[in-house]
Amino acid sequence: xxxxAFEYHAPSTIGEATALLAKLGEDAKVLSGGQSLIPxxxxxLASPAHLVDINGISGLSxxxxxxxxxxxxxxxxxxxxxxxxxxxxxxxxxxxxxxxIADPLVRNxxxxxxxxxxxxxxxxxxxxxxALGAEVVAVGPKGERRIPIASFFTGPFETSLKPDEILVEIxxxxxxxxxxxxxxKLERKVGDFATAAVAAQLTLGANGAxxxxxxxxxxxxxxxxxxxxxxxxxxxxxxxxxxxxxxxxLAAEASEPSADLRGSVEYKKDIVxxxxxxxxxxxxxxxxxxx
Amino acid sequence: xxxxxSINGETHEANxxxxxxxxxxxxxxxxLTGTHIGCDTTHCGACTILMDGRPVKSCTIxxxxxxxxxxxxxxxxxxxxxxxxxxxxxxxxxxxxxxxCTPGMLMTSYAFLKKHPKPSxxxxxxxxxxxLCRCTGYVNIVKAVQHAAAAIAG
Numbered sequence: 255x256x257x258x259a260f261e262y263h264a265p266s267t268i269g270e271a272t273a274l275l276a277k278l279g280e281d282a283k284v285l286s287g288g289q290s291l292i293p294x295x296x297x298x299l300a301s302p303a304h305l306v307d308i309n310g311i312s313g314l315s316x317x318x319x320x321x322x323x324x325x326x327x328x329x330x331x332x333x334x335x336x337x338x339x340x341x342x343x344x345x346x347x348x349x350x351x352x353x354x355i356a357d358p359l360v361r362n363x364x365x366x367x368x369x370x371x372x373x374x375x376x377x378x379x380x381x382x383x384x385a386l387g388a389e390v391v392a393v394g395p396k397g398e399r400r401i402p403i404a405s406f407f408t409g410p411f412e413t414s415l416k417p418d419e420i421l422v423e424i425x426x427x428x429x430x431x432x433x434x435x436x437x438x439k440l441e442r443k444v445g446d447f448a449t450a451a452v453a454a455q456l457t458l459g460a461n462g463a464x465x466x467x468x469x470x471x472x473x474x475x476x477x478x479x480x481x482x483x484x485x486x487x488x489x490x491x492x493x494x495x496x497x498x499x500x501x502x503x504l505a506a507e508a509s510e511p512s513a514d515l516r517g518s519v520e521y522k523k524d525i526v527x528x529x530x531x532x533x534x535x536x537x538x539x540x541x542x543x544x545x
Numbered sequence: 546x547x548x549x550x551s552i553n554g555e556t557h558e559a560n561x562x563x564x565x566x567x568x569x570x571x572x573x574x575x576x577l578t579g580t581h582i583g584c585d586t587t588h589c590g591a592c593t594i595l596m597d598g599r600p601v602k603s604c605t606i607x608x609x610x611x612x613x614x615x616x617x618x619x620x621x622x623x624x625x626x627x628x629x630x631x632x633x634x635x636x637x638x639x640x641x642x643x644x645x646c647t648p649g650m651l652m653t654s655y656a657f658l659k660k661h662p663k664p665s666x667x668x669x670x671x672x673x674x675x676x677l678c679r680c681t682g683y684v685n686i687v688k689a690v691q692h693a694a695a696a697i698a699g
Contacts, residue, residue: 255585255586256564256566257564258564259562259563259564260563260564261563262546262563262607262609264609264612285610288605288606288607288610289587289605292566292587292605292606292607293586293587293605296566296585296586297586305563305607307609307610309610333599356675357590357674357675358600358653358671358672358674358675359590359593359600359601359602359653359675359676360587360602360605360675362599362600362601363601363602363605363606444674444675445588445674445675
């Protein structure tokens with residue numbers, strides 16, 4: 255399959271890239287890992303007249319902690335996230351997620367920034383970043399702005415990024431002690447999108463109650479879903495079986511899946527309920543709570 | 546656009562349209578037809594090559610993105626007329642039937658064994674989970690990779 259013809263641009267600085275985007279407007283797309291965009295172009299579901307390849311811009315990849323955040327450069331490959339000892343030891347929810355995105359070959363090119371900026375509700379990082387309360391940093395011709403992840407996803411394949419802005423970094427707040435998280439994904443086979451998946455992150459207080467709760471849902475709506483009612487139901491409570499069960503029911507209620515080859519609406523909602531409970535139990539276990 | 550890259554240690558230059566996919570450059574322009582095109586939709590991994598040492602799907606990269614990169618294809622495995630231990634392993638363990646997925650399996654396994662010289666069966670199955678084989682049920686492919694790991698370890 256051959257994509258429609260386009261003009262290729264390979265800027266070497268962010269300034270050049272945003273100037274190009276400002277000039278080219280809606281006719282241009284940013285090329286990051288290309289693992290979603292190129293398949294769409296081959297199917298001619300996307301036919302941008304210009305591609306602005308940001309892979310030659312230095313300083314856009316890498317994983318480090320600083321200023322109270324885990325700072326992930328937008329061009330960081332999923333495989334780098336998966337192999338990072340820092341992520342494995344301190345951000346288990348993120349590590350879980352990095353292991354189930356597409357397949358190992360795709361993860362060698364796919365980027366964390368691209369996974370978010372694509373705005374696909376079936377992608378895995380959106381739910382995880384919603385659960386973690388991350389923010390993204392966008393740069394445009396007028397400078398830099400930070401966008402809380404909860405207001406980033408505005409519609410199917412739509413984000414609050416302006417056409418001349420580039421996502422350059424993801425900032426995940428460094429969780430306090432006694433925090434834990436987990437990502438559970440049901441997929442028919444490696445490389446498939448989730449039938450449904452759930453990201454859960456929580457922090458336990460000294461009294462064993464949940465001080466912070468984040469729950470994000472993958473591929474069960476037109477956008478990634480932050481299950482706010484489920485989060486609220488658990489906040490301030492001890493994460494015992496009854497509380498987890500209640501939060502799981504509320505997460506299922508918050509999901510809005512459509513029926514497709516992967517299952518019926520009822521089936522997917524039930525999967526959300528089951529996965530939420532399992533993810534919360536695993537998060538509690540990882541937070542080091544005594545059950 | 547002029548693209549200059551290295552494949553199996555040899556420098557190549559070609560004038561390409563930006564929309565030309567890397568796998569088409571490799572097969573149709575440079576005539577290295579060992580790399581296969583299977584699904585053409587980023588699923589099957591028959592087109593797997595190494596780009597700067599990492600296995601990637603060459604049907605999902607534009608040729609212009611490989612500017613200045615070091616590539617390796619299945620043709621680069623054999624050295625001085627001698628099969629690579631992975632190729633010998635796939636032969637000895639019947640790690641293929643139709644052979645369509647084999648170039649991709651070999652390249653993925655090659656990069657994998659560099660990082661994991663003593664892999665478990667689970668690790669091998671994880672490594673090749675982006676490469677689909679419709680003949681073997683993977684059993685003999687796993688054995689072939691184990692065979693190669695043992696041969697390389699001596």
